[in-house]
Amino acid sequence: MTAVMNLKLLSxxxxxxxxxxxxxxxxxxxxxxxxxICFGHQxxxxxxxxLKPHNQSSSETExxxxxxxxxxxxxxxxxxxxxxxxxxxxxxxxxxSKAYEKAIQKAFREGLQDVIRRTRLLLPVFDVEAMANMPxxxxxTIVPDTSAVQQGALDFVCHFLIPWAxxxxxxxxxxxxxxxxxxxxxxRWNDKKKSKHKITPPYFDITCSAKEDKELxxxxxxxxxxxxxxxxxxxxxxxx
Amino acid sequence: xxxxxxxxxxxxxxxxxxxxxxVNKQRPAxxxxxxxxxxxxxxFSNLSDSIIHIExxxxxGEILENFAPTHAPEKREVGKLKRVIKALDNIxxxxxxxxxxxxxxxxxxxxxxxxxxxxxxxxxxxxxxLQWVYDTFKSIPHVNVTFR
Numbered sequence: 001m002t003a004v005m006n007l008k009l010l011s012x013x014x015x016x017x018x019x020x021x022x023x024x025x026x027x028x029x030x031x032x033x034x035x036x037i038c039f040g041h042q043x044x045x046x047x048x049x050x051l052k053p054h055n056q057s058s059s060e061t062e063x064x065x066x067x068x069x070x071x072x073x074x075x076x077x078x079x080x081x082x083x084x085x086x087x088x089x090x091x092x093x094x095x096x097s098k099a100y101e102k103a104i105q106k107a108f109r110e111g112l113q114d115v116i117r118r119t120r121l122l123l124p125v126f127d128v129e130a131m132a133n134m135p136x137x138x139x140x141t142i143v144p145d146t147s148a149v150q151q152g153a154l155d156f157v158c159h160f161l162i163p164w165a166x167x168x169x170x171x172x173x174x175x176x177x178x179x180x181x182x183x184x185x186x187x188r189w190n191d192k193k194k195s196k197h198k199i200t201p202p203y204f205d206i207t208c209s210a211k212e213d214k215e216l217x218x219x220x221x222x223x224x225x226x227x228x229x230x231x232x233x234x235x236x237x238x239x240x
Numbered sequence: 241x242x243x244x245x246x247x248x249x250x251x252x253x254x255x256x257x258x259x260x261x262x263v264n265k266q267r268p269a270x271x272x273x274x275x276x277x278x279x280x281x282x283x284f285s286n287l288s289d290s291i292i293h294i295e296x297x298x299x300x301g302e303i304l305e306n307f308a309p310t311h312a313p314e315k316r317e318v319g320k321l322k323r324v325i326k327a328l329d330n331i332x333x334x335x336x337x338x339x340x341x342x343x344x345x346x347x348x349x350x351x352x353x354x355x356x357x358x359x360x361x362x363x364x365x366x367x368x369x370l371q372w373v374y375d376t377f378k379s380i381p382h383v384n385v386t387f388r
Contacts, residue, residue, distance in 0.1 A: 132278035
């Protein structure tokens with residue numbers, strides 16, 4: 001079933017409530033991404049999601065792992081389209097930029113991979129020699145750059161290579177991520193006439209930022225009246 | 241902390257910088273005879289928790305038995321993980337065979353002061369990790385895998 005909803009995200013909890021409604025009782029829902037500069041009002045389907053809540057609670061007083069918690073803490077399965085299907089979805093959504101079709105498909109796939117890697121649904125492939133030198137042979141400190149954070153390598157190290165590797169994140173990484181998000185949203189919210197309310201929903205932006213060092217949030221939508229104030233709303237939330 | 245019964249290890253022939261004497265054979269040791277561990281992973285939960293019926297457990301056990309350390313390294317090459325991944329796909333595809341279960345390890349503190357047991361699918365997590373091991377190590381010669 002495809003649920004079409006005009007979402008206005010006011011807080012992370014609101015988003016989770018919407019997702020809870022969409023994915024209630026095992027309903028599989030599709031997820032589509034849009035970018036109005038590139039795709040206009042077209043949307044690119046990137047697969048379907050089914051939430052995996054706990055249907056029964058052992059006692060009445062115990063909190064049930066419901067759809068809301070399943071969405072919040074990663075209790076879901078994301079079925080992605082095949083490469084051919086994804087490329088076709090992107091091509092179908094392109095209105096004018098057919099000349100850059102291949103480049104857009106590549107950029108779209110890379111961006112999508114980064115998001116999926118940060119959720120650890122897809123794991124990054126590293127240099128084997130570097131990995132082989134890691135296990136308890138000599139002390140190793142990993143100093144990630146901004147790309148390593150954005151592309152999910154840091155998540156992988158945190159999850160699978162601790163305690164073999166120590167991690168030291170330079171302060172500049174945090175600042176660069178915040179600056180990139182700020183610049184991106186600055187462009188989105190300021191059109192040619194400098195109107196703050198020109199972009200109207202539905203639209204679906206996808207970007208990410210780091211908050212409080214340990215938590216990464218994936219922002220999927222903004223209402224035009226919401227200004228960037230250092231806080232990112234979240235649809236997909238995960239802890240690094 | 242819950243200890244898993246399964247541990248995945250990836251091995252390759254040793255690359256020693258020094259020569260060693262094999263005291264049994266009284267001659268320099270053949271370094272390629274020995275294996276060194278280059279990656280190790282232990283699932284966070286017991287795999288059998290997510291399996292509903294006994295049949296997939298037996299099937300999976302038989303397949304993993306082919307990667308026991310007692311077998312020669314060339315018989316448990318990383319390329320053979322494809323078969324395991326395919327078998328896991330078949331088990332996971334059948335909704336009556338496996339399901340999501342309560343995680344035994346991870347608890348999340350909620351703002352209200354309550355704690356919540358997280359859910360996971362250990363079999364699916366194993367399948368994803370094996371796919372990563374295959375993708376990462378498949379092009380490296382003589383790399384082999386053990387489960388124990």
